[in-house]
Amino acid sequence: MDQLLQRYRMTLAYRGTAYHGWQVQDVPKTWKKAAPAHGRGLPTIQETLRRAMEHTLRHPVNVVGSSRTDAGVHAKGQVAHFDTDKSQIPLIGMRRAINHQLPDDILVRAIEPVSSDFNAILWTTAKRYQYYIWHEDDRPLFIADLAWHRWKDLDIDAMKAAAAMLVGTHDFASFARPGHGRVNTVRTVSECSVSYRHPRLIISVEGKGFLWNMVRIIAGTLVEVGLGRFTPEQMTEMLAAQDRRAAGSTAPAHGLYLQWVKYGDDAGEFDSGDD
Amino acid sequence: MDQLLQRYRMTLAYRGTAYHGWQVQDVPKTWKKAAPAHGRGLPTIQETLRRAMEHTLRHPVNVVGSSRTDAGVHAKGQVAHFDTDKSQIPLIGMRRAINHQLPDDILVRAIEPVSSDFNAILWTTAKRYQYYIWHEDDRPLFIADLAWHRWKDLDIDAMKAAAAMLVGTHDFASFARPGHGRVNTVRTVSECSVSYRHPRLIISVEGKGFLWNMVRIIAGTLVEVGLGRFTPEQMTEMLAAQDRRAAGSTAPAHGLYLQWVKYGDDAGEFDSGDD
Numbered sequence: 001m002d003q004l005l006q007r008y009r010m011t012l013a014y015r016g017t018a019y020h021g022w023q024v025q026d027v028p029k030t031w032k033k034a035a036p037a038h039g040r041g042l043p044t045i046q047e048t049l050r051r052a053m054e055h056t057l058r059h060p061v062n063v064v065g066s067s068r069t070d071a072g073v074h075a076k077g078q079v080a081h082f083d084t085d086k087s088q089i090p091l092i093g094m095r096r097a098i099n100h101q102l103p104d105d106i107l108v109r110a111i112e113p114v115s116s117d118f119n120a121i122l123w124t125t126a127k128r129y130q131y132y133i134w135h136e137d138d139r140p141l142f143i144a145d146l147a148w149h150r151w152k153d154l155d156i157d158a159m160k161a162a163a164a165m166l167v168g169t170h171d172f173a174s175f176a177r178p179g180h181g182r183v184n185t186v187r188t189v190s191e192c193s194v195s196y197r198h199p200r201l202i203i204s205v206e207g208k209g210f211l212w213n214m215v216r217i218i219a220g221t222l223v224e225v226g227l228g229r230f231t232p233e234q235m236t237e238m239l240a241a242q243d244r245r246a247a248g249s250t251a252p253a254h255g256l257y258l259q260w261v262k263y264g265d266d267a268g269e270f271d272s273g274d275d
Numbered sequence: 276m277d278q279l280l281q282r283y284r285m286t287l288a289y290r291g292t293a294y295h296g297w298q299v300q301d302v303p304k305t306w307k308k309a310a311p312a313h314g315r316g317l318p319t320i321q322e323t324l325r326r327a328m329e330h331t332l333r334h335p336v337n338v339v340g341s342s343r344t345d346a347g348v349h350a351k352g353q354v355a356h357f358d359t360d361k362s363q364i365p366l367i368g369m370r371r372a373i374n375h376q377l378p379d380d381i382l383v384r385a386i387e388p389v390s391s392d393f394n395a396i397l398w399t400t401a402k403r404y405q406y407y408i409w410h411e412d413d414r415p416l417f418i419a420d421l422a423w424h425r426w427k428d429l430d431i432d433a434m435k436a437a438a439a440m441l442v443g444t445h446d447f448a449s450f451a452r453p454g455h456g457r458v459n460t461v462r463t464v465s466e467c468s469v470s471y472r473h474p475r476l477i478i479s480v481e482g483k484g485f486l487w488n489m490v491r492i493i494a495g496t497l498v499e500v501g502l503g504r505f506t507p508e509q510m511t512e513m514l515a516a517q518d519r520r521a522a523g524s525t526a527p528a529h530g531l532y533l534q535w536v537k538y539g540d541d542a543g544e545f546d547s548g549d550d
Binding site for chain 2: 013014015074099104105106107109138139141142143144146
């Protein structure tokens with residue numbers, strides 16, 4: 001059977017509300033007590049997807065996702081790889097059949113054959129996350145699970161200036177949830193920007209890879225800059241501190257979207273336009 | 276206490292998904308068996324609102340809504356009236372206090388004092404409904420309960436032509452759910468239009484008042500025109516038939532929005548911008 005295996009790259013979108021994230025995170029034992037209850041007892045995206053694929057392909061499937069998104073986090077362009085010996089199934093039929101098995105809140109957007117050494121985690125060259133804030137007095141009635149509601153005045157220019165100070169190669173230890181298990185906390189952020197068209201405030205962060213909760217801590221810190229609790233200049237001190245306590249709070253999961261994952265020159269972007 | 280009573284007009288938005296409509300409809304007994312199960316056992320918007328208001332105002336409250344929206348139907352600008360002797364409460368405080376008591380999917384957008392003879396039903400001069408269709412192969416992942424998913428090709432020009440033929444004063448008996456209990460089925464539609472910017476297809480219908488399920492039957496019929504099952508010219512025959520069986524199917528409730536209700540020159544429109 002091994003000779004017949006074909007590797008595929010799959011692009012996925014999902015609404016993370018009803019899931020315990022992409023997969024159950026390997027939280028260190030000492031942290032288990034303190035781990036947030038959010039998402040506990042819910043299925044994972046990976047497991048739900050694996051079952052739908054095994055039902056379709058009729059053999060055990062291992063789905064390897066590029067990003068282990070947290071409970072409640074959404075994706076418009078998550079990427080995963082898997083192998084199958086059912087390569088005689090036309091791609092469009094395979095996509096339709098898997099989507100037919102999936103619940104309404106998970107969608108396979110594309111499937112394409114790739115070389116057998118492709119790896120959704122290791123081959124990543126860039127990722128983009130967006131953090132969506134609904135900035136209005138009234139609560140977001142129709143997108144309650146899809147955006148973070150902030151109603152106080154925010155100094156958008158200060159947020160933009162602070163965001164710009166995070167661009168570059170820095171030690172982001174202050175912007176990582178403790179227990180991340182990474183020895184090297186240096187990361188390169190190629191874009192960190194704030195765009196605002198009332199009531200939508202979008203924080204976009206791009207880079208090759210991020211530490212655990214890094215984008216949510218960046219979003220939470222930028223909002224605190226907007227509230228005047230930090231100055232943009234303090235970003236430099238925060239980075240230098242290499243201590244989680246130096247940065248702002250962690251923004252909630254339900255405002256975060258994995259927009260796309262790039263491999264080489266391939267954008268792999270899907271703008272569903274429905275947020 | 277009667278002398279102290281002040282009447283208020285209240286503008287409301289709600290996500291209808293978790294509710295059995297504005298209030299339990301008075302379905303004729305002979306129809307009860309055939310009534311759809313959708314929404315059964317769920318609370319009504321009116322009852323949920325009444326409880327929140329009584330908790331805030333601390334006296335029995337009668338909330339009279341302009342439109343009795345069906346189970347699953349949403350509103351961006353429903354209007355209701357009520358009386359209270361607690362007129363010493365500042366309006367902004369009253370609105371905040373009621374919103375604080377309401378669940379996340381119902382929102383009071385405005386409260387204003389009106390004359391004691393104001394009636395949310397009788398004083399209506401115009402209403403606007405929108406029917407939201409998500410026209411794309413892929414299902415609407417983030418707005419599954421907020422739009423009707425149609426994926427087949429639609430002839431938008433034919434839909435526009437058919438919509439235009441419904442404008443005017445006609446007997447809309449063919450576009451009413453049987454059991455509506457109205458003797459007079461003549462209604463004036465001042466606007467019926469179709470706008471399309473892929474993947475969003477919006478059918479807008481404006482008039483002083485509508486028959487039961489009328490906008491949903493118009494939407495369902497226009498989609499069937501788009502599919503080529505009817506020609507725009509057949510709208511004339513449908514109206515003339517005065518028979519529900521002559522028109523197309525009823526579009527599902529979850530794509531329908533009550534946009535606003537007008538009284539006199541007052542627009543009372545609230546565009547939440549979050550669909």
